[in-house]
Amino acid sequence: MHKRRIRRSPGEMAFDGFNVLFMILLCVIMIYPFWYVMILAFNTGADAQYGGIYVWPRVFTLENFVYVFKYQTLRSAAVVTVARCLVSSVFGVSICMMTAFSLSKTRLPGRRAIIIFFMIPMFIGGTVVSNYIVMAKLKLINNFLVFVLPGAFSYFTAVVMRSFIDNQPIELQESALMDGANNYQIFFRIIVPLAKATIAAFLFFAVVGNWLDVTTNVLYITKKQLYTLQYVMMNVIKSTEARSIIDTSSTQMAKQIQTIQDMAYQPPTPQVIKMAIMAVVTFPLLFIYPFFQKYFVKGMLTGAVKA
Amino acid sequence: MKRKSYSIDRVNVSALYVFLAPALVLTLVFGYLPMFSNIIAFLDYNIAKGWFGLASPFVGFKNFAFLRQSWFYGIMGRTVWYSFAGLVFGFPASLLLALLFNELRHLRFKKVVQTISYVPNFVSWVTISGLVYTFLSYESDGILNNILEKLFHMQRVSYMQDPKYFLAVLIITGIWKGVGWGTILYMAALSTIDEQIYEAAEVDGAGRLAKVTHITFPGLIPTFSILLIFAMGGLFRTNFDQMFNLQNAVLRDRVNTIDLYTYFNGVVNGQYSLSTAVGLFQGVVSMILVLGTNYVTKKLNGVGIY
Numbered sequence: 001m002h003k004r005r006i007r008r009s010p011g012e013m014a015f016d017g018f019n020v021l022f023m024i025l026l027c028v029i030m031i032y033p034f035w036y037v038m039i040l041a042f043n044t045g046a047d048a049q050y051g052g053i054y055v056w057p058r059v060f061t062l063e064n065f066v067y068v069f070k071y072q073t074l075r076s077a078a079v080v081t082v083a084r085c086l087v088s089s090v091f092g093v094s095i096c097m098m099t100a101f102s103l104s105k106t107r108l109p110g111r112r113a114i115i116i117f118f119m120i121p122m123f124i125g126g127t128v129v130s131n132y133i134v135m136a137k138l139k140l141i142n143n144f145l146v147f148v149l150p151g152a153f154s155y156f157t158a159v160v161m162r163s164f165i166d167n168q169p170i171e172l173q174e175s176a177l178m179d180g181a182n183n184y185q186i187f188f189r190i191i192v193p194l195a196k197a198t199i200a201a202f203l204f205f206a207v208v209g210n211w212l213d214v215t216t217n218v219l220y221i222t223k224k225q226l227y228t229l230q231y232v233m234m235n236v237i238k239s240t241e242a243r244s245i246i247d248t249s250s251t252q253m254a255k256q257i258q259t260i261q262d263m264a265y266q267p268p269t270p271q272v273i274k275m276a277i278m279a280v281v282t283f284p285l286l287f288i289y290p291f292f293q294k295y296f297v298k299g300m301l302t303g304a305v306k307a
Numbered sequence: 308m309k310r311k312s313y314s315i316d317r318v319n320v321s322a323l324y325v326f327l328a329p330a331l332v333l334t335l336v337f338g339y340l341p342m343f344s345n346i347i348a349f350l351d352y353n354i355a356k357g358w359f360g361l362a363s364p365f366v367g368f369k370n371f372a373f374l375r376q377s378w379f380y381g382i383m384g385r386t387v388w389y390s391f392a393g394l395v396f397g398f399p400a401s402l403l404l405a406l407l408f409n410e411l412r413h414l415r416f417k418k419v420v421q422t423i424s425y426v427p428n429f430v431s432w433v434t435i436s437g438l439v440y441t442f443l444s445y446e447s448d449g450i451l452n453n454i455l456e457k458l459f460h461m462q463r464v465s466y467m468q469d470p471k472y473f474l475a476v477l478i479i480t481g482i483w484k485g486v487g488w489g490t491i492l493y494m495a496a497l498s499t500i501d502e503q504i505y506e507a508a509e510v511d512g513a514g515r516l517a518k519v520t521h522i523t524f525p526g527l528i529p530t531f532s533i534l535l536i537f538a539m540g541g542l543f544r545t546n547f548d549q550m551f552n553l554q555n556a557v558l559r560d561r562v563n564t565i566d567l568y569t570y571f572n573g574v575v576n577g578q579y580s581l582s583t584a585v586g587l588f589q590g591v592v593s594m595i596l597v598l599g600t601n602y603v604t605k606k607l608n609g610v611g612i613y
Contacts, residue, residue: 009514012515015410015515016410016412019407019410019411020411020416022407023407023411023416023420026404026420026423026424027419027420027423027424029483030423030424030426030427030483030487031423031426033438033442034426036441036442036450037437037438037441040448048448049446049447050447051446051447051448051453052447053448054450095329095330095333096330098326098327098329098330099326099327099329099330101323101326102323102324102326102327103327105323108320108323109320114327114331117331117334118330118334120338120339121334121338121339121342123594123597124342124590124591124594125338125341125342125590126340126341126342126344126345127341127345127569127573127582127583127585127586127587127589127590128547128566128569128570128573128574128582128586129347129569129573129574129579129582129583129586130341130342130344130345130347130583130586131341131344132573132574133341133344133347133354133360133579134336134337134340134341134344136354138336149333149336149337150333150337152329152333153329153330153333153334153337155330155334158330182319182322183319183320183322183323183326184319184322187322187326208429211431212429212430212431213431214431214432214433214548214552215547215548215551218551219570219574230431230433231433233433233434233437234433234436234552237433237436237437237440238436238555271446271448274437274441275441278434278437278438281433281434282430282431282434285429285430286426286429286430289425289426289429290422293422293425296425297491
C-alpha cells in the first residue's frame with residue numbers, strides 16, 4: 001500500500017475514524033450470529049425459551065451437547081463426511097494434477113482436441129433432471145461414489161495447476177530426462193514435490209467444498225447410512241427431527257434420571273438442540289480455516305489471474 | 308510463459324495419455340452423458356422404456372409448450388428479478404468494501420478485519436438458513452422482532468411465512484456470505500497498481516479522494532468487468548442451495564424460481580420431460596448471455612474471458 005506523507009486534513013481524519021468504526025461493526029455482523037448460536041447451545045432449553053439471552057449463557061449447561069452426541073445418525077454422518085472429504089479431495093486433486101501435467105506438454109499430439117473436449121461441457125451441461133437420470137442409470141443413487149466421482153475433475157482447477165507447472169523452470173525436467181527419467185518419474189519426483197503448496201491449497205478447497213455440500217444428498221441420497229453432517233443439520237433445522245433426538249436420548253437416559261429421583265428434570269428443547277447441532281457441524285471449519293487462509297487466498301488468486 | 312518445442316514432449320508420450328485418461332472418462336460420463344441426456348426434453352420420456360429410457364416416443368417441441376404459457380413467465384420473471392436484485396446490491400458491495408479496506412492504515416487491524424469478513428464464506432447455506440430462521444423467528448429468540456418491538460413498539464411478524472420479505476432475505480444473506488470473500492480479487496487487483504502513480508498524483512496535488520476516483524477505482528474496472536461477465540451468465544438462474552434452504556412449504560409457490568421448479572417438478576414429482584425442457588431452455592439462454600456479455604465487454608474495453 002502506498003505511504004501517505006502528507007498530513008491528514010480534519011475531513012480525512014473523520015473519514016478514517018468512520019471507516020474504523022464501520023469495520024468494527026462489520027466484524028460484529030460477521031461474528032455475532034455464530035456467537036448467538038453458541039450461547040444458546042450452552043444454555044438450558046427450559047430457560048432459553050424465555051428469551052433475552054444475547055451476550056452470555058444465563059443457565060449454563062453442557063447437556064445439549066450430550067444429547068446431540070448421543071444422536072446415532074449424527075455420529076454416522078460425521079464418519080461419512082470425513083470419509084468423503086478425504087477420499088474425494090485426494091482423488092480429485094490427483095486427477096486434476098495429472099491432467100495439468102499432461103496438458104503442460106505443448107507438443108502432446110491431440111492436445112488441442114482434448115482441451116476443446118474439456119471445455120465444451122463448461123458451456124452446455126446437463127440439467128438437474130438429466131443429471132439425475134444419468135446418476136440413476138449408473139447406479140450412483142444411494143452410493144458413496146456419488147460423493148466422489150461427479151465432482152472429481154474440474155477443468156478449471158487443472159488449468160490453474162497447469163499455469164503453476166508452466167512457471168517452473170523447464171530445465172528441472174530436462175535434466176531429469178538426461179538422467180534417464182521417464183514421465184512417471186518426472187511427475188512424481190519433480191512436479192509433485194515442487195507443487196506441494198499448490199496441491200495443499202486445492203486439497204483444502206476440496207475439503208471445504210465437500211464439507212459444505214448438501215445438494216448431493218438432497219438430490220441423490222435417501223439412505224440414512226449415507227447422510228452427511230450438513231444433511232442431518234438440514235433435517236434438524238427444517239423438520240421436527242430435533243424433537244425425536246430429545247425423545248430417543250431421553251429414553252436412553254431415563255434410567256439414570258430415575259436413580260437421581262430428580263422430578264424437576266427438564267430435557268432440552270428443540271430450540272437449543274438445533275443450536276447445538278449447528279455449532280457442532282459449523283464450527284470445526286471456522287476454527288481450522290484461519291490457519292489455512294494463506295493457502296486459500298493464494299489458490300483463489302492464481303485461479304483468478306489465469307481466468 | 309511461451310515455450311518452444313522441447314524434445315521432452317516427445318518422450319514417453321504414453322504416460323501422458325495415462326495421466327489424462329481418468330479426466331477424459333469422468334468428463335465423458337459426467338459432462339457429456341447428462342448433456343446428451345437432455346434429449347429427453349424432446350421425448351415423451353418414460354425411464355423404463357429401453358436403455359436409458361431412450362425408446363420413449365419422440366415428440367419434437369411438444370414439451371416446450373410452456374413457452375406459450377403464462378405460469379412459466381411468472382417463474383422466469385421472478386428468477387431474473389431475484390438474481391438481478393442480488394446482483395445490483397451484492398456486486399458493488401464487494402467493490403466498495405475493497406475500497407474501504409484499502410483506506411485502512413493500520414495493517415494488523417486491516418488483516419484481522421479481512422480474515423473475519425471471509426468467515427461466512429466457510430458456512431453452508433444450511434447453517435445460514437438455521438441462522439435466518441432463528442434471527443427472524445416469531446418466538447422469543449427472534450432478535451429482529453425483539454429489537455423492533457423494544458425500540459419501535461412494532462408488531463411481531465413471522466417473516467419467513469410471508470413472501471414479501473423473501474427477496475430481502477435473499478439479498479442480505481447473499482451479501483453477508485459473499486461480500487468479504489469477493490474483496491479478494493479486488494484487493495489483488497489493487498496490489499498490482501504501481502506505487503509511483505500515486506506518488507505522481509500527490510506531486511500534482513491530488514487529494515485522497517482524487518486518488519481513489521482517478522487511480523484506485525479505474526484500476527478495479529477490468530476485474531469488475533470480468534466478474535460482471537460471469538455474473539451476467541447467472542442472471543437466468545438463482546442459487547439452488549440458497550433457494551432450497553431458505554424456502555419452506557408455506558413460501559414455495561410464491562417464491563418459485565426456475566431452479567426450484569426443475570428440482571421439485573422433475574426430480575421430486577417425476578415430470579422428467581417437462582423439467583428437462585425448462586432446464587434446457589434456461590441453459591441455452593444462460594450460455595447466450597455469457598457469450599453476449601463477453602462480446603460486448605470485449606468491444607467496449609478490451610477485456611474478455613474467451
